[in-house]
Amino acid sequence: xATLPKKESRAPTTCLGLDTNYGDGLERERSRKPDHKRPEHxxxxxxxxxxxxxxxxxxxxxxxxxxxxxxxxEGYRTYHMDEYDEDKNPNGIINxxxxxxxxxxxxxxxxxxxxxxLQVKPSLLQYPDWRGHLFLRKEVARFLSFYCRSPAPLKPExxxxxxxxxxxxSALATVLCEVGEAFLIPAPYYGAITQxxxxxxxxxxxxxxxxxxxxxxDTRPFQLTVEKLEVxxxxxxxxxxxxxxxxxxxxxxxxxxxxxxxxxxxxxEFAKRHELHVVVDEVYMLxxxxxxxxxxxxxxxxxxxxxxRTHVMWATSKDFGMSGLRFGTLYTENRDVATAVASLCRxxxxxxxxxxxxxxxxxxxDWINQVYLPENHARLKAAHTYVSGELRALGIxxxxxxxxFFIWVDLRKYLPxxxxxxxRLLWRRFLDNKVLLxxxxxxxxxxxxxxxxxxxxxxxxxxxxxxxIRKVLTGTLRVAEDPPSSRTQEPRGQHI
Amino acid sequence: xATLPKKESRAPTTCLGLDTNYGDGLERERSRKPDHKRPEHxxxxxxxxxxxxxxxxxxxxxxxxxxxxxxxxEGYRTYHMDEYDEDKNPNGIINxxxxxxxxxxxxxxxxxxxxxxLQVKPSLLQYPDWRGHLFLRKEVARFLSFYCRSPAPLKPExxxxxxxxxxxxSALATVLCEVGEAFLIPAPYYGAITQxxxxxxxxxxxxxxxxxxxxxxDTRPFQLTVEKLEVxxxxxxxxxxxxxxxxxxxxxxxxxxxxxxxxxxxxxEFAKRHELHVVVDEVYMLxxxxxxxxxxxxxxxxxxxxxxRTHVMWATSKDFGMSGLRFGTLYTENRDVATAVASLCRxxxxxxxxxxxxxxxxxxxDWINQVYLPENHARLKAAHTYVSGELRALGIxxxxxxxxFFIWVDLRKYLPxxxxxxxRLLWRRFLDNKVLLxxxxxxxxxxxxxxxxxxxxxxxxxxxxxxxIRKVLTGTLRVAEDPPSSRTQEPRGQHI
Numbered sequence: 002x003a004t005l006p007k008k009e010s011r012a013p014t015t016c017l018g019l020d021t022n023y024g025d026g027l028e029r030e031r032s033r034k035p036d037h038k039r040p041e042h043x044x045x046x047x048x049x050x051x052x053x054x055x056x057x058x059x060x061x062x063x064x065x066x067x068x069x070x071x072x073x074x075e076g077y078r079t080y081h082m083d084e085y086d087e088d089k090n091p092n093g094i095i096n097x098x099x100x101x102x103x104x105x106x107x108x109x110x111x112x113x114x115x116x117x118x119l120q121v122k123p124s125l126l127q128y129p130d131w132r133g134h135l136f137l138r139k140e141v142a143r144f145l146s147f148y149c150r151s152p153a154p155l156k157p158e159x160x161x162x163x164x165x166x167x168x169x170x171s172a173l174a175t176v177l178c179e180v181g182e183a184f185l186i187p188a189p190y191y192g193a194i195t196q197x198x199x200x201x202x203x204x205x206x207x208x209x210x211x212x213x214x215x216x217x218x219d220t221r222p223f224q225l226t227v228e229k230l231e232v233x234x235x236x237x238x239x240x241x242x243x244x245x246x247x248x249x250x251x252x253x254x255x256x257x258x259x260x261x262x263x264x265x266x267x268x269x270e271f272a273k274r275h276e277l278h279v280v281v282d283e284v285y286m287l288x289x290x291x292x293x294x295x296x297x298x299x300x301x302x303x304x305x306x307x308x309x310r311t312h313v314m315w316a317t318s319k320d321f322g323m324s325g326l327r328f329g330t331l332y333t334e335n336r337d338v339a340t341a342v343a344s345l346c347r348x349x350x351x352x353x354x355x356x357x358x359x360x361x362x363x364x365x366x367d368w369i370n371q372v373y374l375p376e377n378h379a380r381l382k383a384a385h386t387y388v389s390g391e392l393r394a395l396g397i398x399x400x401x402x403x404x405x406f407f408i409w410v411d412l413r414k415y416l417p418x419x420x421x422x423x424x425r426l427l428w429r430r431f432l433d434n435k436v437l438l439x440x441x442x443x444x445x446x447x448x449x450x451x452x453x454x455x456x457x458x459x460x461x462x463x464x465x466x467x468x469x470i471r472k473v474l475t476g477t478l479r480v481a482e483d484p485p486s487s488r489t490q491e492p493r494g495q496h497i
Numbered sequence: 498x499a500t501l502p503k504k505e506s507r508a509p510t511t512c513l514g515l516d517t518n519y520g521d522g523l524e525r526e527r528s529r530k531p532d533h534k535r536p537e538h539x540x541x542x543x544x545x546x547x548x549x550x551x552x553x554x555x556x557x558x559x560x561x562x563x564x565x566x567x568x569x570x571e572g573y574r575t576y577h578m579d580e581y582d583e584d585k586n587p588n589g590i591i592n593x594x595x596x597x598x599x600x601x602x603x604x605x606x607x608x609x610x611x612x613x614x615l616q617v618k619p620s621l622l623q624y625p626d627w628r629g630h631l632f633l634r635k636e637v638a639r640f641l642s643f644y645c646r647s648p649a650p651l652k653p654e655x656x657x658x659x660x661x662x663x664x665x666x667s668a669l670a671t672v673l674c675e676v677g678e679a680f681l682i683p684a685p686y687y688g689a690i691t692q693x694x695x696x697x698x699x700x701x702x703x704x705x706x707x708x709x710x711x712x713x714x715d716t717r718p719f720q721l722t723v724e725k726l727e728v729x730x731x732x733x734x735x736x737x738x739x740x741x742x743x744x745x746x747x748x749x750x751x752x753x754x755x756x757x758x759x760x761x762x763x764x765x766e767f768a769k770r771h772e773l774h775v776v777v778d779e780v781y782m783l784x785x786x787x788x789x790x791x792x793x794x795x796x797x798x799x800x801x802x803x804x805x806r807t808h809v810m811w812a813t814s815k816d817f818g819m820s821g822l823r824f825g826t827l828y829t830e831n832r833d834v835a836t837a838v839a840s841l842c843r844x845x846x847x848x849x850x851x852x853x854x855x856x857x858x859x860x861x862x863d864w865i866n867q868v869y870l871p872e873n874h875a876r877l878k879a880a881h882t883y884v885s886g887e888l889r890a891l892g893i894x895x896x897x898x899x900x901x902f903f904i905w906v907d908l909r910k911y912l913p914x915x916x917x918x919x920x921r922l923l924w925r926r927f928l929d930n931k932v933l934l935x936x937x938x939x940x941x942x943x944x945x946x947x948x949x950x951x952x953x954x955x956x957x958x959x960x961x962x963x964x965x966i967r968k969v970l971t972g973t974l975r976v977a978e979d980p981p982s983s984r985t986q987e988p989r990g991q992h993i
Contacts, residue, residue, distance in 0.1 A: 058774070058805060060741075063672030063837040070627075070840035081626070099624065106619040113617040113850075121609040123602040126819040128595065130577075131566075164660060168844045175697065176559030180676075193843075200841060201671065201697045245556075278554070309554060323622040325849035341559040344566035345696060347689075348664045348845060353821035354609075355848045 041447065043233030045183065045242050046206040048199050062200070069196050076428075080437050087461060095458075095466040098437040100191075100254065100406050102288070102322035102457040104380040108373055109322060112365070118358050125353030131346040132339070133162030133330075137356045141330050144363040145315065148287060149298035159334055161343050162356070164327040166284055166316045167197050168349035169342070173312060173331070174202030176341035177278050178245045183207045184280070185233055185247045187225045189409075189444035189451070191254040191282075207244055209233040210447045213411070222400060223256055223409075225264070227271045234275060246278030246310075247271075252285040252296065252404035255444050255453040259289065259404050262297045266306070269299075273307040281313045284329075287320035287374065290381040291403025300332065308334045317359065319406070322377070322457075327351055328359050381406070381457060388456040391467045395474060399454075406457035413450030415474055424449040427473075436469040537943065539729030541679065541738050542702040544695050558696075565692050572924075576933050583957060591954075591962040594933040596687075596750065596902050598784070598818035598953040600876040604869055605818060608861070614854050621849030627842040628835070629658030629826075633852045637826050640859040641811065644783060645794035655830055657839050658852070660823040662780055662812045663693050664845035665838070669808060669827070670698030672837035673774050674741045679703045680776070681729055681743045683721045685905075685940035685947070687750040687778075703740055705729040706943045709907070718896060719752055719905075721760070723767045730771060742774030742806075743767075748781040748792065748900035751940050751949040755785065755900050758793045762802070765795075769803040777809045780825075783816035783870065786877040787899025796828065804830045813855065815902070818873070818953075823847055824855050877902070877953060884952040887963045891970060895950075902953035909946030911970055920945040923969075932965040 048065065059067060076098060085093035112118075125134075132138065138157040146155045163169060174184070180203040186194065188208040198204040209230055211223040218226045230247070237244050249268060252259045260268070272279045281299045289296040298313075305311050316329035328351060333339050363369075385401065388408060392399050398411040416423040421442045427450075428440040441451035454470075456463065544561065555563060572594060581589035608614075621630075628634065634653040642651045659665060670680070676699040682690065684704040694700040705726055707719040714722045726743070733740050745764060748755045756764070768775045777795045785792040794809075801807050812825035824847060829835050859865075881897065884904060888895050894907040912919040917938045923946075924936040937947035950966075952959065 058831055059672055059833055059837055060675050060678075062675070063834070066672055066840040067833055067837040070836050101623055103619070103623075106622065109622060110617045110619075114615060119610060119615045121606045123599070123606075124821075126602065126605060126821045127597055127599075128820045164844075164846055164848075171697075171844045176555055176562055179556050179558070182556075196843070201667075201844065324624045325620075325622045327846045327848045335554055337555055337563055338559070340566050341555055341563040344562040347692070348660075348667045348697065350660055350823045352660075352823045352848060352851045354854070355851060358850070 042210055042229065043236045044188075044208040044210065044445070044447075045237060045240060046195060046208060046445070048195055048205075062203075066200055069200065076432065076437060076439075079432060083435075085435070085462065085465070092435065094432070094435045094437055095462050095469065096437045097455045097458065097463075097466050097470075098439045098453070100319070100453075100455050100457075101324055102319065102377070102381070102406055103459060103462075104384065104457055105322050105373065105377050108376060112362065112368055112373070113358065117361050119354075120357050121354065125357055127353075129350065129353055129356070131350060132343040133160065133346075134353065134356045134360075137162055137360045140360040140363045141332075145300060145330075145332060147366075149283075149300035151298075151300045152303055155300065155332060158336075159332055159339060161331040161333075161339050161346065162351070162359075163329055163331070163342075163346050163349035164351040165318060165324075165349075166282065166314050166329040167193065169314050169329050169331055170194055170197035170280075171201045172342045172345040172349065173278075173280055173338075174198035174204040175345065176338060178202065178204045179243070181205070182243045182245045183237060185209055185230060185237075185244055185277070187211055187229075187249070187253075189223070189255055189441060189446035190248070191250060192443045192445065194248065195445075204245075205242070206248075206445075207233055207237040207242060208445050208447075213448055213451075221258075223258070225260070225268070227267050230268065230271050234277075244275075244277065246280060248280045248282065249299075250282045250284075251299070252283075252289060254285065254405060255407055255439070256409050257401040257403070257405040257407055259294055259296050259402065261295075262302065265297070265299055266302065269302075269306045269311065272310065276310070278310045278312065279307075281311065283313060284316045284319045285405045286315065288377075288381065288406065289404040290378040290385065294403050296404065305334075310335070312338060317362075321362070321373075326355065326359070328355065384456045384458065384460070384463060387460070387463060388454065388467065391471075392454075395471060397474070406455050408454045408456060410452045410454050411450065412452050412474070413448065416450045419449050421449045428452070430473050431470065434469045434473050436466050436473075438470075538706055538725060539732045540684075540704040540706065540941070540943075541733060541736060542691060542704060542941070544691055544701075558699075562696055565696065572928065572933060572935075575928065579931075581931070581958065581961070588931065590928070590931045590933055591958050591965065592933045593951045593954065593959075593962050593966075594935045594949070596815070596949075596951055596953075597820055598815065598873070598877070598902055599955060599958075600880065600953055601818050601869065601873050604872060608858065608864055608869070609854065613857050615850075616853050617850065621853055623849075625846065625849055625852070627846060628839040629656065629842075629847075630849065630852045630856075633658055633856045636856040636859045637828075641796060641826075641828060643862075645779075645796035647794075647796045648799055651796065651828060654832075655828055655835060657827040657829075657835050657842065658847070658855075659825055659827070659838075659842050659845035660847040661814060661820075661845075662778065662810050662825040663689065665810050665825050665827055666690055666693035666776075667697045668838045668841040668845065669774075669776055669834075670694035670700035671841065672834060674698065674700045675739075677701070678739045678741045679733060681705055681726060681733075681740055681773070683707055683725075683745070683749075685719070685751055685937060685942035686744070687746060688939040688941065690744065700741075701738070702744075702941075703729055703733040703738060704941050704943075709944055709947075717754075719754070721756075721764070723763050726764065726767050730773075740771075740773065742776060744776045744778065745795075746778045746780075747795070748779075748785060750781065750901060751903055751935070752905050753897040753899070753901040753903055755790055755792050755898065757791075758798060761793070761795055762798065765798075765802045765807065768806065772806070774806045774808065775803075777807065779809060780812050780815045781901045782811065784873075784877065784902065785900040786874040786881065790899050792900065801830075806831070808834060813858075817858070817869075822851065822855070824851065880952045880954065880956070880959060883956070883959060884950065884963065887967070888950075891967060893970070903949045903951045906948045906950050907946065908948050908970070909944065912946045915945050917945045924948070926969050927966065930965045930969050932962045932969075934966075 080094045080096050083093045085095045138160040141160045142155040142157045183205040186206045213222045312333040318324040399408045401408040424440050431438050439453040576590045576592050579589045581591045634656040637656045638651045638653045679701040682702045709718045808829040814820040895904045897904040920936050927934050935949040
């Protein structure tokens with residue numbers, strides 16, 4: 002779902018119409034914005050600039066919602082109209098763009114079909130506590146205490162459950178920020194967050210641009226440093242954009258990278274200094290398939306610098322490969338935030354029957370520890386080994402340290418010019434050759450030519466997908482033009 | 498959930514703080530509002546006037562969300578802490594306040610536990626089409642075509658499914674209205690709609706006040722007429738409030754009344770004249786247990802006056818007595834509206850497993866027609882007969898024509914003074930005597946002293962609940978004071 006293509010042509014800012022009072026933060030913002038070119042270390046997102054529409058029965062924000070839907074057409078929905086099927090549609094599109102884990106449906110189907118899963122009792126059919134049924138919140142607290150290795154048991158009263166992390170971003174943006182305010186987010190990042198905080202909340206993102214080139218304090222490509230956070234925050238302040246928080250994705254999407262406990266603590270201290278909320282998205286926390294990485298959840302830290310402003314999200318979508326189950330959860334010690342989010346949960350509720358299923362699943366530690374996780378990690382690792390081997394054989398640099406479902410692939414040498422238009426043309430060529438990838442612009446990567454390749458799929462689809470990628474790339478030899486050194490430099494030590 | 502008590506003290510309008518820019522429509526609105534007393538035919542709702550909070554980590558709208566949660570404490574949550582149970586807590590609170598049908602859990606449990614309900618296949622575990630899976634939208638279209646008796650088959654592409662009608666109100670308000678704009682709504686109405694359109698959408702309601710007294714063009718108490726709609730619309734316009742649509746609840750909540758096809762058409766023509774959207778909430782359409790009423794869905798009309806602006810909602814919460822299942826649906830011929838709502842459905846999605854269950858349920862016409870509906874209607878009718886008989890024996894006037902789960906009860910003669918404070922005191926006395934009702938103010942009824950009494954509960958709970966009501970009322974004889982004629986006049990022909 003992160004392959005949202007953006008219209009290349011920028012509509013005039015008046016496209017929302019003169020009579021609109023949508024939020025008004027954005028309008029005021031625009032007039033306040035200085036004319037000079039943006040510095041390249043950060044950027045203030047404005048989802049409305051690429052938008053135009055003439056749906057006369059809709060409000061301005063209705064037109065924006067519709068635009069987000071329509072603009073996803075080319076990628077995700079082209080795929081859905083021509084989905085690959087080994088038997089029925091062998092020439093259909095292979096989807097290596099959507100971040101789903103398709104390796105464990107056999108394990109999940111078998112577990113979810115067991116008789117304990119279907120329990121229908123009156124309390125599950127009646128209005129729930131909007132924070133989630135207590136039996137589920139207790140189970141979530143126990144689950145997170147164990148898998149996040151929290152120093153003390155986590156508490157059910159700090160848990161709010163809802164129908165996925167998209168909803169949680171929407172709710173948190175709304176209860177933490179005023180209209181027009183912003184979150185800092187290191188870019189590249191999972192692009193759908195733009196919509197999640199904007200469509201209902203009218204909250205924007207300030208991108209903290211990361212570089213592939215390793216310089217200064219960086220220890221690896223696309224390294225996040227406190228210095229970069231400071232520069233982006235000051236830049237946003239100077240532009241009159243009020244920043245209310247910082248979003249961290251750990252394990253990171255699309256980099257497949259993780260933050261060390263030391264790094265994490267630095268970012269949290271930075272946030273505390275500036276009284277910023279920190280939203281830590283840990284939806285891939287159990288999808289770290291290289292144990293040597295030593296992944297640590299923020300909830301495992303001995304003492305959080307600012308617990309009242311630290312809010313953690315997790316879901317079953319990625320770690321249990323069930324994006325269609327629609328279960329997500331917030332953990333926060335801030336009761337006001339939990340209550341305000343719970344109040345919005347009237348709009349993000351999940352069925353009592355599903356709440357029962359999730360509780361059953363999370364409490365089955367034997368199955369999780371002895372069946373699901375070992376098998377899932379082994380399958381992820383095998384798929385990753387295959388795809389990274391293929392990339393290596395093609396001489397393609399990439400980043401991927403052993404977490405998540407994707408490899409961040411450097412295809413800059415295949416762009417005739419280093420522009421996002423060329424990036425898009427290459428993406429289009431992949432799609433024409435029946436393989437869907439996600440281009441870097443969808444993640445607000447500032448360097449054209451990076452792609453996210455999802456490897457968590459069955460071997461036969463991966464094989465065919467990689468054949469098609471190879472076909473496109475071998476037919477796309479870089480046109481002359483001496484590449485700048487940073488462009489061909491392979492990220493250090495990232496081939497694993 | 499409609500028993501939301503409001504704080505009686507009005508906080509100063511500055512309670513949101515000087516630095517807030519929440520929406521801003523409301524602030525502007527307030528300064529524009531003329532000083533003279535409001536006419537009594539309509540009112541412009543402003544959910545922020547009763548609000549105060551000092552949750553420093555929240556945005557102004559976060560504080561409003563939290564306030565809505567906290568303010569529900571006294572009723573709904575007092576009940577949940579002391580819930581009646583025949584064996585375990587016989588002195589607990591009987592809930593005749595929440596509009597749920599508790600009469601058919603046996604039928605539902607038995608149907609939902611059948612083996613066809615638990616199907617786990619990969620497509621249900623993956624990201625869905627956010628409009629809802631096609632198999633479900635097809636089933637919804639077939640279901641509504643049949644039960645709404647549409648002149649032509651309804652189309653799956655006009656269907657959007659999501660996790661309940663609260664979400665649908667939120668999404669429609671956002672895609673149809675700008676911040677600060679409004680919907681007309683005849684009052685009394687299901688009070689939670691205030692939050693649904695406001696919390697995310699920042700959209701307000703303009704109340705079209707209805708009277709218990711039958712005068713002029715009215716044919717029954719609380720009759721909605723086009724004249725009243727016109728007056729409210731003009732009043733809102735004069736106050737500078739832009740009205741974008743009209744909300745109709747049919748069968749009506751809390752009146753238990755239905756609109757005739759002729760009335761419905763008049764309201765729709767009114768809306769067309771003023772280019773207003775009409776949102777028709779038909780969540781009680783299959784809970785009409787008096788067949789003689791001749792209920793007609795808006796989708797049964799031969800020709801809708803303005804199909805592009807007519808949007809219908811239905812859900813399983815009421816008609817299938819499963820508010821905890823979280824399934825609702827929109828039907829609209831306006832593709833732009835359907836698409837814009839679908840785009841917001843990322844935040845209102847329901848599990849693929851539940852989508853399968855709902856489809857199985859809706860397609861089982863044998864069970865619906867031969868088991869569920871006849872039995873449900875018979876049980877509703879019996880419960881209604883019992884409660885209305887008790888009220889009659891107590892000499893209490895009431896309205897209820899045979900639709901919905903509630904009786905609109907006229908307790909004005911039990912208020913020492915005709916104020917909402919007295920209404921609230923009486924409500925409190927009921928609660929102290931362990932029976933939860935909903936007071937009229939929660940429905941924005943303009944006459945103090947009306948209560949909504951939910952009768953769709955098991956006989957033993959109804960008996961005990963009515964005993965407790967009787968006890969409170971026999972101890973609450975109206976103090977002296979000659980009642981004005983309109984106050985004791987019994988609504989015409991409503992004792993059934």
